[in-house]
Amino acid sequence: MKKLNNHIMDSKSKTDEQISFDRKMKEMHSSALGLKTPENYFSASKMEILEKVSNQKEKRFYLFSRKRIIWAAAASIAIIFAVSVFKPNVFPSFNNVPEIVSDTVELFQNNNLAQGEFKEDDILITSLFVPDNEIDEFVNNYVLEELVYDEVMPN
Amino acid sequence: MTGEGEFIKNLLSNKERDKAFKKLLDLYQERLYWHIRKLVITHENADDVLQNTFLRIYKSLPNFQQKSTLHTWMYRIAYNESLRFLEEAKKKNHSSLDDVSHKYLNNLVDDAFFEGDEIQLKLQRILSELPERERQIFQMKYYDDLKFREMEEILGIKEGTLKSAYYNTVKHIEKNMLAVELFSKNKV
Numbered sequence: 001m002k003k004l005n006n007h008i009m010d011s012k013s014k015t016d017e018q019i020s021f022d023r024k025m026k027e028m029h030s031s032a033l034g035l036k037t038p039e040n041y042f043s044a045s046k047m048e049i050l051e052k053v054s055n056q057k058e059k060r061f062y063l064f065s066r067k068r069i070i071w072a073a074a075a076s077i078a079i080i081f082a083v084s085v086f087k088p089n090v091f092p093s094f095n096n097v098p099e100i101v102s103d104t105v106e107l108f109q110n111n112n113l114a115q116g117e118f119k120e121d122d123i124l125i126t127s128l129f130v131p132d133n134e135i136d137e138f139v140n141n142y143v144l145e146e147l148v149y150d151e152v153m154p155n
Numbered sequence: 156m157t158g159e160g161e162f163i164k165n166l167l168s169n170k171e172r173d174k175a176f177k178k179l180l181d182l183y184q185e186r187l188y189w190h191i192r193k194l195v196i197t198h199e200n201a202d203d204v205l206q207n208t209f210l211r212i213y214k215s216l217p218n219f220q221q222k223s224t225l226h227t228w229m230y231r232i233a234y235n236e237s238l239r240f241l242e243e244a245k246k247k248n249h250s251s252l253d254d255v256s257h258k259y260l261n262n263l264v265d266d267a268f269f270e271g272d273e274i275q276l277k278l279q280r281i282l283s284e285l286p287e288r289e290r291q292i293f294q295m296k297y298y299d300d301l302k303f304r305e306m307e308e309i310l311g312i313k314e315g316t317l318k319s320a321y322y323n324t325v326k327h328i329e330k331n332m333l334a335v336e337l338f339s340k341n342k343v
Binding site: 022041 | 176177180181182184186188189192193198202205206213214268269271275276278279298
């Protein structure tokens, strides 16, 4: 962030014409309407905006990761649940399991789920078999810690 | 490619966006601030809205389709953010948009960043007594120096209607200001 801010301080983005336009605007608002700003307001505000933009980008990355994790967690729980309910002792044979669940399990077995090669709608339907609180609990207790750590610090 | 075209290209490019955004801030921060300040009146409000405006601009850049100029597009975002702010204040206070503007105007004298004399305060009062739309049209033309064509894009009002509203508002303000000046002179 410091590096970004230094760049701004160093940059001379404004031309003389733009500087004079801004000055004129400031004078006009002050003389005609009596409006003023705190001293150095614009440079302080610029830093704040850049910081917020940077935080927003980090937050978006985190939310994106969390969404992916929740889908994966929902899928995992749904698979475990479906297998234990429909064929408790015959894993990995799924003859009596609903097609949507068995398809997801198959993807999971072929390792495609982990690579994101699955349809979110399929997982959504599958996850309907699992109560939300169980998904949340699983995500909070295990998946977030494990996967976020892996994602932020891969090695 | 023109300078503006190159600049927009950089704003749309994932790789160059951050650097170009900083330049955008340098170029437009002050003028958007004054545009917003006149709509939401106090500095504190304008500061909040300005920050939201630039966050919104950054977020929306990938969707900028260049149907309007960058300048107009950003003014429209600033204008919408200001209205959103006033709408929220209206909901909180269970009052109309005009009432909210009047309330801010009444608080203006207490704003540490208002230094107006009696005449300036009177002008603010005359402006605040105008219907919301007329006030915005006057401010955009008179203070922000926007072209009627640009205002048409921002406000979604036909150029002819804007022109006639602007000239009627100017007449109204002149008449009222003249009355204030005469009143002030007689008082002395």
